[in-house]
Amino acid sequence: MYQFSGKLKMLAIGLMVIGLIGTAISFMNTPKTLQDAKDILAKQEASHHGSHGGGHGEATNDHHANTEHKSDTHKSDHKEVKSNDVAHTNDHKKEVKADSLSHKEEAANHAEDTRLTDSLNGHVAEKAHVDPSSHAGNDHDTAHHGDDHEEHAKHAFHQMQNKPWSAIYVSLIFFLGISLLVMAFYAAQRVAHAGWSVVLFRVMEAITANLHYVSAIMLVFIIVTAMHMNHLFPWMADGVFDPLSENYDPIIDGKKWFMNLPGWVMRSVFYLLVWNGFRFYIRKKSIEQDNGDLDLHKKIYNVSVVFILLFMITESMMSWDWIMGIDPHWFSTLFGWYVLATLLVSALTVICLVTLYLRSKGHLPFVNDSHIHDLAKFMFGFSVFWTYLWFAQFMLIWYADMPEETTYFALRFKEYVVPFIGMIALNFIFPILLLINSDFKTVPWVIVIAGVFILVGHYVDLFVMIMPGTVGAQWGFGIGEISAFLFFLGLFIFATFNAFAKANPVVKGNPFLHESEIHHYYIIEHRGEDNAHH
């Protein structure tokens, strides 16, 4: 039996304590009043003018100036020409559209425009600035100008208030998703009667123990969100569904049958119940099966089939409810798959890293280089799969360039261009180059490097999915984000190794155990293994 070492336990608890303290600090540093937020904005604006000089004087009355400096829209003449062009086509489209619409629809359209402007933090308005000759832009702009400054400060204030919440939320979804996908992968191995992975079953089970812990935190988060203690989901705001309110949003109102608070809470709780229930039951039966009972084996098989079915449904809906709901005006059909891919490749990487750690400490005597090779192949393959879905989603929207879809990526290119493009290198290029070689797929340090790239990359991926809708241009990677990550990392270490110490590291009663112990991928050489099975 594995012994959860005191050192590791201290590390886990230490990480959690540091994480909690940091999170508390980040909550305290959040501006409390509108005035605080205005001061911060003024500071940001001052530094903007300091660094860019008087190159574009018009920026002084561009109240969204602070949103500009991260993405350098004025980098070169060439780029300006391009954005001019874009503004032209967009305005033109808008005019044509408006002509053909009835008055009523026009009003609704205008409402949408205003909100898009808002959610893009002045994206549309900024385009109008670039091209002063366009009617549509000017009308729109003047209509806005009066209360623009106050509106913007308020908007930025809400975003700043969202920051510590979003920091927790990104890490929460990241670790919840990884634990869940390890569970799904484990169930898939059971259902497929996989012969190679049986010696890794207890590692996977141990990782899924974390599902219970993060689900509890998620439950609290759901309750807190439903009590309006944070404003991560714009559709939960007051008056969104009320035609008499100035917050009224006809588009969200049209989605009311799905996007309503009771429905959201019930669905969320249902997902958590399903996942945790199946995880608890399968783990329990798996430990019982150490006695070699084949009826239990069949039972776990049947339960796993049902789990995978429910998992596929709940995972898709979870990604709509918990992630896509942050941008309630935007929708994408393959979003559920895309989230699945991001979490699945992270889950496989985590399985591989935990396995490598436990093997290096001598707790997994039957895990040989072929098992590691297989895990690395999965990491490689699903990195490509993630890239495929990421690109499919991006390219389809980029190509058709329909305004209601493109705003999603326009915002990401404008404010998040470094993480958004950088994650392609982390999630695709580096893992591909590191893991394409068959020999490298058994070398621990190569896999660890590739694994760190993959995990950081997919954290960034979730970051870029969630942050633009909640904090917009006010994002940063500071104490709040790091602390939340450290807290959940500590929790993960604690949950995983605690659970691994509670059961035999080998699933003794499994009928495929022997096959797994002698597993050998014939092309590779096993290095430094002295167990009798080879």
Added chain:
Amino acid sequence: MSTNKVIHALYNDDDILMDAVKKVKGEHHHIEEVYTPFPVHGLDKALGLAPTRLAITAFLYGITGTSIATWLTWYTMIADWPQDIGGKPSFSWLENMPAFVPILFELTVFFAAHLMVITFYMRSRIWPFKEAENPDPRTTDDHFLMEIPVHNNEEKLTALLETTGAVEIKVVDKH
């Protein structure tokens, strides 16, 4: 030295063949060739054959394909005649890059796959109308044949091969 004499030892089971190969290698005899009706896992290791480098060539061919596709899309769509087609930005290659990715991908795969297959044909000397080099037609059906060159040690080799479970041993002149 009359080295054009070889021994052909025939087996009817791949496990027996593998043991025989190990035994002959253990006695430090050179095995010229082994003919089998299907791939025998581990035979190349037992024979001590160097690993293939086909995968490396495929990787290089793939990069070649990517480069050619990059050049092709850049030259035709950006450099030679940059038209405005449906509002797609054709000011620079990078701006319009997403539209080129399907081509980049397909040409990479196309070059990697086809050139690797052709390399395989060339390296293993296979082409249409090539005369078959099969020493015994049974090796394409259910027999395994090990070919060992003779260097004035015919009796000793025959005796050794008889202990390995060969179903037939014959000495032939190879031309």
